[in-house]
Amino acid sequence: MARFTLPRDLYHGKGTLETLKTLKGSRAMVCVGGGSMKKNGFLDQAVSYLKEAGMEVELFEGIEADPSVETVMRGAQAMEKFQPDWIVAMGGGSPIDAAKAMWIKYEYPEITFEEMCKVFGIPELRRKAHFCAIPSTSGTATEVTAFSVITDYSKGIKYPLADFEITPDIAIVDPALAETMPKKLVAHTGMDAMTHAVEAYVSTANCDYTDPLALHAIKMIKEKLADSYNGCMEARAAMHNAQCLAGMAFSNALLGIVHSMAHKTGAAFDDFGAHIIHGAANAMYLPKVIAFNAKNEVAAARYAEIADSIKLGGETTEEKVANLIAHLRKMCDELNIPHCIKNYGADSYPTENGFVPEEVFLERLPEIAKNAIGDACTGSNPRIPTQEEMEKLFKCCYYDLEVDF
C-alpha cells in the first residue's frame, strides 16, 4: 500500500510566524540552534506569540549543527521535566531534526537510539505532544518530512531516522526567517533541495503524487537559486517554497545514493578539522550519481524528462542526461561549490588541496563505501551499487573523474 503523508497544516508567506498565536495547548517547548533565531529576533517573537496563545514556554537552546545522539538525549530529558504538549522547533534542519528525535525519546523514554533508527519502525507518537516546525534555511524541508538525521560521533556516521510518525503536525514556512542566511548557507541548502527533488523524481518509489512536486521544485530552484544567492529576497522567498515542495516529494518518494554517500562522508573526516557540509556533499556527488544511475534505462528516461522540463535541450536521452549533468555542474560554479572532495576546502570553498588527504580518503574508502550501501536511502535508488562500484563512484567524487561504469 502506497502512502502519501504531509503535515496537517502548512502556513506559508511572510509573517506567518504569527500563526503560533493560534496553537492550542498548555506548555510549549521551543527548540532552537546556535543563536541565529535569537539574534535576529525571531525567537522572542515566537515566544511572545505562544504566550499570547496562553501557553507556558520553555526554551531548549544551543542545538549544534549536525546534532549528536547526546544532544537528543539531553533534550528529551528537558522535555520529560517540562512535559510540553507542543514541541516548536525553529531554525535550520539541525535543530528541527534534533527536536524530532527528542520527541520520540520523550514519548518513549525507554527507547534506545538503535531502536529509533529502525526504518519505519517508530511507535505511535502524539500521546504527549504535537510538533510544529519552522524552517530558517531553504533546503532540508524537514518541516514537512518523515526524516531526521542524527550523528553518532563515536562512529562518525549520520543516521537517518525515518517514519511518517515524525512528519510534523504543522509547518510554518515564513520566508522572513530565511532572509538572514549568509550566502554560503543559501548555496548549500539550495543544492540540498535540488538533490532532494532530483533523487525523488528518479527514486523507485516515485509516484503520480510526488512527480509534479519534484519537477516544479527543480524548475523553481533552477530559476531562483542563483538570484537568491546573489541577494534577491524575492528569489529567496521563492526558494523557501521550492525547497518545501522538494521535501513533500522526497518525504514520500524517498531519496537515493547521493544522500547515502553524503550521510556517510559528512562526519567521516572530522578528525582533520572540518565537516563536508551536507548540501555541498550532495552538490558534488549528484552529477556523478546521475551518470552512474543513467546506465539504468528507466532512470535515464526520468533524468531526460527532468532535462526537458527545464528546457536544457538535447535530442537523445544520452544528450539530455549529459545536459542535466552539465547544468548542475554550472550551478556549482555559480554557487562557489567545488566539484570534488579533493578540491573541497575546510571552509567549503574550492581549493587546490582540500582538507581530506588522499591517503586518508583511500584508507577509509572501503568502510565508507560499505556504510553508504547500508544507508537507509540506498534501497530506493534506481541502481544498487556493489561494493566495488560504490568505491569506484566515491573515487570519481574524490578526483572529479568521469563515471563510465
Ligand SMILES: NC(=O)c1ccc[n+]([C@@H]2O[C@H](COP(=O)([O-])OP(=O)(O)OC[C@H]3O[C@@H](n4cnc5c(N)ncnc54)[C@H](O)[C@@H]3O)[C@@H](O)[C@H]2O)c1
Ligand atoms: N530531516 C530531513 O529530512 C533532512 C534532509 C536533509 C538534510 N538533513 C540534515 O539537516 C542538517 C542540515 O541542516 P541545514 O542545512 O538546514 O543547516 P543547519 O541547521 O545545520 O544550520 C547551519 C548553520 O546555519 C545557521 N542558520 C540557520 N538558519 C539561519 C538563518 N536564517 N540566518 C543565519 N544563520 C542561520 C545555524 O545557526 C547553523 O550555524 C544536516 O544534519 C542534514 O543531514 C535533514
Ligand SMILES: [Zn+2]
Ligand atoms: Zn538532504
